[in-house]
Amino acid sequence: MQAREHAVWERSFPVGYVLAYEDADGEKQYGARCVSAEGVFADPVPPPREVLTLRGCTPAGPLLEAVASASGPYRPFPEIRVGVRDDRQPLQWWTLVDTTVLAHRPSATDPDLVDITVGTGVREEHSWPQPLPASPRFELFAGGRAASVSAGSCQGIDGLFTARRPAPPLPLRLIGCEPAEPLLAVLRRPRAWERDWAQLWALDRNGRRMTRLEVGLGIQDARPSVLGGTLLDITLSDGGERPSLIARSIWETWYEGIPTTPNQWAAHSAQGREEWLKMTAMGMNGQRPDRSGGEHNLDGRFATDVPGLHLAMAEALLGPGHYFGRAYDAFKDCLSGGFGIVPPFTLVWHDAGIARQALADDVSQEGLTYFEDVVRLLELRGATVVLD
Structure with a gap:
């Protein structure tokens, strides 16, 4: 149809x-x-505020900084993602929204660990049908999915598994x-x-x-x-999940047709750029022929966040309004073919230092920043990357 x-x-x-x-x-x-x-x-309407206690924690990254803060109020986090897992894989994902550290003290079971009491809103993101083990592990990540960093781990979270009104x-x-x-x-x-x-x-x-x-x-x-x-x-009666109010102006732009001017997305916030990326993804209807070779120039002036990096990358390789991945794994898929271009080609990344600095805190488990991961992946797939 x-x-x-x-x-x-x-x-x-x-x-x-x-x-x-x-x-x-x-x-x-x-x-x-x-x-x-x-x-x-x-x-979205924010979830009601609750008080949870994270038991037996080894805080890391931003959470460690908040716990170590000598004066209040303690530093809030826009999001903390909680992965509830067994020894092999996550079984549930939760998001703690607008979390603030209220108090912390040495754990009663192990003085080398910390019990952390937080004020937060709780949202369950996903759960698999497997039952939880007797002693699940709780892994913590600060920040959104596209740019999260480890915030440590805990042995348990009091108040997490509570029935909530949808x-x-x-x-x-x-x-x-x-x-x-x-x-x-x-x-x-x-x-x-x-x-x-x-x-x-x-x-x-x-x-x-x-x-x-x-x-x-x-x-x-x-x-x-x-x-x-x-x-x-x-x-x-149920309109489903809605785009945010920030998306309205982006829909107005795209209503006039697929954008043909570079960097029309640049003035938007990271959330707005995510909405712009969704629009580019809608243009992908099945596989398309690929070309290789040539020199492509990436305008790095506005690659100040993950969605901005991918929008700038798509414009460099395919032109305005096109899609070439919304996050790292999707970008990897695009480099495998069927999205209009595959290596070998040369990518000249102008003002590369802007993305390098802006994404310096987004570090993978291998110790590479998001910027470094993207450059390495391009080179592994056969692209020549010139950082200008």
Whole structure:
């Protein structure tokens, strides 16, 4: 199913969204086209504040610095990721949001270890079906997933495994919709579909699928549209995970078409650049032919964070608006082929010192910074990297 097939109709309003669903064979099918949507963007509601105690800890990195701080208030962390694992692999991932060290003292079981009491919000990210071992290990990482550093480990966390009330779903209102089957069936029997999911495709002004959202098909309300005619306004009871408010201006830019000017992303924050990267990834529909050779110039002036590095890399190798990885593993996949270019080629990295300094604190287990890891990977794959 192609978005452009449903992007034109005999009405004065342009089609802004297409609702698509997956049939029993896994094929995308057309559900509806709509003029607009209200409530697309929403910053996540922070989880309620809690007090946890990290038992028997060996703090490292930023957490060690906070514990060693001689004066309060103690240094907060935007995020601490907790990996709950056995001897082989992580079994659960949790995120402690906006964490502050409240107190610390030597552990009662081992004076060489530390018990750390923190104030935080708790969010469970992922868990596998395996049961936890009798004595799980708790590994700590400070910072987001794209740029995390070790914060040490603990023997246990009091208060982590507590039942929490999930955040209420956020409704999403689709404006000016022309439904087809099976959405008409959903409207006739909403309860039968309330656990089903669909994709809401946001289109640019040319009818190209710009990005997509996963939305629930639970119908909260359907009524004649404020736009008139036979159109409907449909409120979905669960609009799914939303892009943040910061993404709105990025969607506005991409609505005009795939950007063709270099560094249009540069003025955005790291979070905004992540949203820009999502837009570039939507342009990847299957494998594409690769070319090799040539000299490519990377403008390093704005590679001040991980998403900025990858945006600058993609522009250097393929041009503005293209995708060539959002993080290290995805970048590695792109270098393996099918994304438009493969080594050997020459990459001249101008102002390389900016990324080297900006990512100096993002260190892998091998002791290399993110910048050094990227350069090494390029060279291992056969690229010549000139750091200017």
